[in-house]
Amino acid sequence: MLESALPTPCYLIDQAKLKRNLTLLDQLRKRTGCKILYAQKAFSSYPFYSMMSRFLDGTASCSAYEAQLSHTFFHGEHHVFETAYLPDEINDLMNICDHITFNSPTQLQKYGMQAKANGVSVGLRVNPEFLSQQFSEFDPCAPHSRLGTVASQFPMHMKRLINGLHVHALYEQNADSLSDLIDAIVAKFGQLLPEMEWINLGGGHAITREGYDLDRLEQCIRRLQQDYGLTVYLEPGEAIVWEAGFFVTSVLDIVKNGAETAILDASAVCHASDITELQYSPPLIGADKPSVLPFSYRLGGRSCLPEDIFGEYSFDHPLEIGERLVFRDMAINTLTKARMYTGMPMPAVAVREMDGNCKVLRTFTYNDYRNRF
Ligand SMILES: Cc1ncc(COP(=O)(O)O)c(C=O)c1O
Structure with a gap:
């Protein structure tokens, strides 16, 4: 019609514009070897997931329902992060997610061993205390934030349990902010990075907007790959459905x-x-x-x-x-909210x-x- x-x-979702964003991200991951996950909270319309799977490595869920949607409709890796897991959802998550990220040492202690025994790659969300956003009430790294473990609380005695670190600190930002964020991560958690397999740099990268500095982003990714041998994940939401x-x-x-x-x-x-x-x-x-x-x-x-x-x-x-x-x-945050x-x-x-x-x-x-x- x-x-x-x-x-x-x-x-009204515009498939051509969605595909334009996805193509740009697909080219980025092919050029750099980084992995790109789709943060579903921006737009969870699963009829598009099969098409989106062809351009991305997987999804990032922030709840058991999102994880279930991803498991059912998206082909690829399934990562989940929840601020705290419910005891009766964690077993199912271990069956349908290949990566589970915990928010705190307590949650890691409670479920980390079991996750690992199930073959899940275990992550810990860390807070590099890097402030970059305009609205402090929305900043996940603001003082006293409940999101992520600060360096002083890092559970050194459980570090062997942790396969990767997860950081989310940006909001609609360019690669210069990402570069500053990586400096902050290295300053706070640098000694741990060589012992990790992966790092997830969260969302907030305005990669598909005009004027975004792709060269700088690629330098950031290569820095973490070359200096620490890490698999680098990005999990944008907005960049994928930007203007779509x-x-x-x-x-x-x-x-x-x-x-x-x-x-x-x-x-x-x-x-x-x-x-x-x-x-x-x-x-x-x-x-x-x-x-x-x-x-x-x-x-x-x-x-x-x-x-x-x-x-x-x-x-x-x-x-x-x-x-x-x-x-x-x-498309962003309309239907989902x-x-x-x-x-x-x-x-x-x-x-x-x-x-x-x-x-x-x-x-x-x-x-x-x-x-x-
Ligand atoms: C943990 C995490 N990852 C990824 C995202 C996606 O961010 P954006 O849509 O700004 O790229 C968010 C957004 O709130 C988030 O909380």
């Missing part, structure tokens, strides 16, 4: 109260929560920042929540009821295939809402 025939609201999704909406009404607010048939709070929670401002096709073009509007969600605002944009024409508005870069608060229906999910043809993959009904309760 044509894009104009899709129901709204609708998440749209959110197609329609204008339902225009409310005039000093400012003009166009009410969309969707909800920012429920369907694109990074907008309201992380101040993300997605690009909107055909629109600009407020007051740049002659007609400025606030775009509001149709829920009853006062904070349900997509943002302010300007247009070269007055908006009309029924008009479609399409947000870009909306979507909720039905206040009974908001879930948007449909569709794909734009390689030939440009669009197909609806999934629609949701009242039963999906009712069954949660």
